[in-house]
Amino acid sequence: MFLPDYYEFCARVKTVAGHRALDRIPSMLSSLGVARPMIITDRGVSGAGLIKLVSGAMKGSKARVGAVYDEVPPDSEYTIVNAAAKLYRAKKCDSIIAVGGGSVLDTAKGVNILVSLGGANILDYEGAGAVKRKLKPMIAIPTTSGTGSEVTVVAVIADHKKKVKIPFTSYFLLPDIALLDSRMTKTLPPFLTAPTAMDAMTHACEAYYCMAKNPLSDATALMAIRLISANILNVIKKPGDLQGRLDLANGAILAGMAFSNSMVGMVHNLGHATGGACGVPHGVCMSLFLPYGLEYNMHKRAKEIGELLFALAGPEVYAATPVKQRPEKTIEYIRKLNQDLHDATGGRHARFLKEIVDREGRQMVPKEKLADIARTAQGDGAKVYNPEEINYDDAMMVLEYAYDGKPLKRKKIRKG
Amino acid sequence: MQSPNYYEFLGRPKMISGKRALEQIPLELEGYGAGRPLILLQGGAGSRGQADTITKALYDSSLVIGALYDGAIAGSTSGIASELAGLFRARKCDSIIAIGGGALVDVAKCVNMEVAEKKPALGLAGEGKISRELKPMVLVPVALVSGNEAANRAYIDGLACISHFLSPDVVVIDHRMTSTAETRPTLYSGLTALAHAVEAAISVSANPMIDAYAYASLRLLCEHLPAAVKKPSDKKSSVAVANAAALAAIAFSNAPAGMAHYLAEALADGTGIDPGICMGLLVRALLKTRIVEKKGIREELCLALAGPGMFSAAPASGRAKAALGAIDGTFADLGGMMPGSLREIGVTQQRLNEAVREAVKASPSKLSAKECMAVIGRAWNGK
Amino acid sequence: MNYDRYPEIKPGRKTIKRIYIAVMLFVVGRAIQAACRVDETVKKEFKNLKDGFAFVLGVHPYGPWMIVGRDAKGRAKYMGWNPEGKKIPLKMSIKNVESAILVFTFQESTAVAFARNRFVVDGDLIDALAVVRVLDLVEVYLLPKLIAALAVKRYPKWSELSPVRKHVGRIVIYTRALLGF
Numbered sequence A: 001m002f003l004p005d006y007y008e009f010c011a012r013v014k015t016v017a018g019h020r021a022l023d024r025i026p027s028m029l030s031s032l033g034v035a036r037p038m039i040i041t042d043r044g045v046s047g048a049g050l051i052k053l054v055s056g057a058m059k060g061s062k063a064r065v066g067a068v069y070d071e072v073p074p075d076s077e078y079t080i081v082n083a084a085a086k087l088y089r090a091k092k093c094d095s096i097i098a099v100g101g102g103s104v105l106d107t108a109k110g111v112n113i114l115v116s117l118g119g120a121n122i123l124d125y126e127g128a129g130a131v132k133r134k135l136k137p138m139i140a141i142p143t144t145s146g147t148g149s150e151v152t153v154v155a156v157i158a159d160h161k162k163k164v165k166i167p168f169t170s171y172f173l174l175p176d177i178a179l180l181d182s183r184m185t186k187t188l189p190p191f192l193t194a195p196t197a198m199d200a201m202t203h204a205c206e207a208y209y210c211m212a213k214n215p216l217s218d219a220t221a222l223m224a225i226r227l228i229s230a231n232i233l234n235v236i237k238k239p240g241d242l243q244g245r246l247d248l249a250n251g252a253i254l255a256g257m258a259f260s261n262s263m264v265g266m267v268h269n270l271g272h273a274t275g276g277a278c279g280v281p282h283g284v285c286m287s288l289f290l291p292y293g294l295e296y297n298m299h300k301r302a303k304e305i306g307e308l309l310f311a312l313a314g315p316e317v318y319a320a321t322p323v324k325q326r327p328e329k330t331i332e333y334i335r336k337l338n339q340d341l342h343d344a345t346g347g348r349h350a351r352f353l354k355e356i357v358d359r360e361g362r363q364m365v366p367k368e369k370l371a372d373i374a375r376t377a378q379g380d381g382a383k384v385y386n387p388e389e390i391n392y393d394d395a396m397m398v399l400e401y402a403y404d405g406k407p408l409k410r411k412k413i414r415k416g
Numbered sequence B: 001m002q003s004p005n006y007y008e009f010l011g012r013p014k015m016i017s018g019k020r021a022l023e024q025i026p027l028e029l030e031g032y033g034a035g036r037p038l039i040l041l042q043g044g045a046g047s048r049g050q051a052d053t054i055t056k057a058l059y060d061s062s063l064v065i066g067a068l069y070d071g072a073i074a075g076s077t078s079g080i081a082s083e084l085a086g087l088f089r090a091r092k093c094d095s096i097i098a099i100g101g102g103a104l105v106d107v108a109k110c111v112n113m114e115v116a117e118k119k120p121a122l123g124l125a126g127e128g129k130i131s132r133e134l135k136p137m138v139l140v141p142v143a144l145v146s147g148n149e150a151a152n153r154a155y156i157d158g159l160a161c162i163s164h165f166l167s168p169d170v171v172v173i174d175h176r177m178t179s180t181a182e183t184r185p186t187l188y189s190g191l192t193a194l195a196h197a198v199e200a201a202i203s204v205s206a207n208p209m210i211d212a213y214a215y216a217s218l219r220l221l222c223e224h225l226p227a228a229v230k231k232p233s234d235k236k237s238s239v240a241v242a243n244a245a246a247l248a249a250i251a252f253s254n255a256p257a258g259m260a261h262y263l264a265e266a267l268a269d270g271t272g273i274d275p276g277i278c279m280g281l282l283v284r285a286l287l288k289t290r291i292v293e294k295k296g297i298r299e300e301l302c303l304a305l306a307g308p309g310m311f312s313a314a315p316a317s318g319r320a321k322a323a324l325g326a327i328d329g330t331f332a333d334l335g336g337m338m339p340g341s342l343r344e345i346g347v348t349q350q351r352l353n354e355a356v357r358e359a360v361k362a363s364p365s366k367l368s369a370k371e372c373m374a375v376i377g378r379a380w381n382g383k
Numbered sequence C: 001m002n003y004d005r006y007p008e009i010k011p012g013r014k015t016i017k018r019i020y021i022a023v024m025l026f027v028v029g030r031a032i033q034a035a036c037r038v039d040e041t042v043k044k045e046f047k048n049l050k051d052g053f054a055f056v057l058g059v060h061p062y063g064p065w066m067i068v069g070r071d072a073k074g075r076a077k078y079m080g081w082n083p084e085g086k087k088i089p090l091k092m093s094i095k096n097v098e099s100a101i102l103v104f105t106f107q108e109s110t111a112v113a114f115a116r117n118r119f120v121v122d123g124d125l126i127d128a129l130a131v132v133r134v135l136d137l138v139e140v141y142l143l144p145k146l147i148a149a150l151a152v153k154r155y156p157k158w159s160e161l162s163p164v165r166k167h168v169g170r171i172v173i174y175t176r177a178l179l180g181f
Ligand SMILES: NC(=O)c1ccc[n+]([C@@H]2O[C@H](COP(=O)([O-])OP(=O)(O)OC[C@H]3O[C@@H](n4cnc5c(N)ncnc54)[C@H](O)[C@@H]3O)[C@@H](O)[C@H]2O)c1
Pocket: A042, A043, A044, A045, A048, A050, A073, A074, A075, A076, A100, A101, A102, A103, A104, A106, A143, A144, A146, A147, A148, A149, A152, A153, A154, A155, A156, A165, A184, A185, A186, A187, A188, A189, A192, A196, A199, A282, A283
């Protein structure tokens, strides 16, 4: 077990997880001592009937919902955060229940900063050290098994005008309670289950090879990969499989614990930039960049990447693969998984940039945009934690390969 | 691997471990709005050096040490707790830094209960009696001999107080402190951690988070405990064992204590035998018994003990044996330090029945007396 | 218990370490200003920053500090050690003196220090990353290769940093940094 010269690890979030975990909401609310929570969610989630489930579970509670904000768009925006905070104040709420995917959870974290620390614009709190105090009580109920935001110190909030995604980091952004209920992710359609689960997979893989790795981030990452790898395809083929859903949810939260403390690297660096510059959903970028992140860092992290094979493919494959071949086999495994997901979703799961289309079927990342993405990536913090340096030229090189899904030419990677 | 139908988990302490970790304390306390800690450390031969180290580590910060108590603490009693609570109040402290392990940390937690709840700590014995966040508490391990230090419990006058609020807020592991531990406490802390991590992972509360904490803890122990015991002043392995002990305690906080834990406490009670040694022997016997009786051992625990390499190399049916082999290997590496049986450390055969009875009585979850007897008998006989 | 035996302790200062850090900060601050005049990459980084940009780098909570700003022409300008009264949009503080020593004795690279959470950043992260890139380059200039190679993730290849550019650049930066012009 790798023990670095120095590490920090904090995942101080009470986790409550199960097939009927929602039933515990009343006692959770009373343990937090709150009376008027505000629910933050989006239309997709409420349309799937999930808010009904939550308010149903709250029936036995003394607390009353103070307000519901359900206008979070995909990818949280700072104007949305500001608007929701205004509603919170107008309705005199005292806590937050966030029900949704990463977009909702991150919006809620942003709202919590504003309503706890004051101010009208979340952008005033930018930077890694700006939030220094305990915030209002918050319960996070993820409805995608993906971002792990329910247990991370990060909120990613977009500025659409500037076309960037801005990370807010602080230990105080950890919610008080993360509540995982298999019913909450059951309604997620396969074409969304695939990329969100691959986001979680990416968190675990990047956590395992990035610069702040430590015994706990390694342990949680390995558990996460085992859970996700064993369930992702089954759940996409059988969306109603509640046990599979719960396993995925547990995998995602473990992956969140891992990366929140080890941070992420190139995959997220390019992913955030692609999301910012072209509006591509986060998980889609993650799954397609993941093999490239592994290839790009291979010369510095062959051992770690080889070890991932155990968690991905299981002990039999691991034992049968000679140590030297394990790293390459890991990459092969991820590429094959992306292909399987592509097939299982009737082609909706994108394998490379060229293949990404929006609802109207238009290509989202035309080749001319690559330079834009590479430039934006230089301003994204994830590059700091990547083992190998990523300059503009490096990013460009990787993007060109990822554009039509060709494996990286290893010789082209500049090794530091 | 499958998630349980329901679980709850809280890993409360923030872990900070490694180079210049002590120097992080002022900023951590600042995050809680605190800056006047009461520092407790165990008086005695090493206390001068430890006091110096911690004071220097706090240089160049806005923090002021309200008081640094370095008197001897023999046990956790209401008497000492209320005296130190008085010191805390007299100096208008707002936080606690406990440097050490064992009774000292119990006392630190009791002081915290007294000053935060404004009543004697003894009145808070039992489970879930604490109603609010206590003052911020930083634990700086030397050797975590009781296994409770980083966990959610404290003892006062022999009674347990259990509450998540009793988990330290921050655990700061720095070799400048861990490498001052002596051989025996290092061994005891490692064996207690081993038992707690294993028992959490086979308990009814086992869940993926416990598995992850147990995995990290057990891997560190298997790889570093023998080296740390042979040379407690070794920086890297002493830090590794302190990490393992803290992580095991967090797993232990989220699961009911197990058979080895209760049996060891019963055996140690009033006999001067160290519970850590007993726990180590008992937990090995427990796993062995499960294998002999073909009850099986959870795959996650086998993985944690054997490590991915050995785990994969074994056939599916042989993984429990590989796990046991890993414990045996670790014990063997401990050499003469590790006794082979309870008999060797002076436990009489007559004590066994009694200990089983006491353990069954003490445990709130129903321990099977029959299994207890089988396990303790095996541990008594040794190999 | 006699409480007087356990008096209050006001932790002191590590003066020598602080002086060392102050000197290093001064040299680095000067070097950034100098590098911005001879190094194209550093020049470009500063051009891209906003008008009126400045950052303060130092040690929490009592300093020492060092301030570098961007002048109207888009060049780096060393602005002294005292942040008081100045409008500085970006603050990068190292959490304590010992962590700062690790960074300024190059035992920990900026990347490793970030990964180990030694820095606290207040302000725009995009700008902070530009500053980190500049710091990395300045380290390559200021330090012998043996040490600089440890301090940055990828030591620039000769193809990128020609010997002429490197050595001439280094001499110019050194003298400018030391003489303060
Ligand atoms: N904070 C972090 O640690 C972190 C980590 C990674 C990503 N992120 C951020 O999270 C965002 C992405 O979050 P996401 O991938 O969870 O997607 P998302 O929250 O954007 O949700 C995607 C879509 O799925 C719908 N949906 C969600 N749950 C559903 C359910 N159970 N049933 C039916 N429909 C459902 C939503 O309505 C939405 O339209 C990005 O902004 C990304 O930057 C944050």
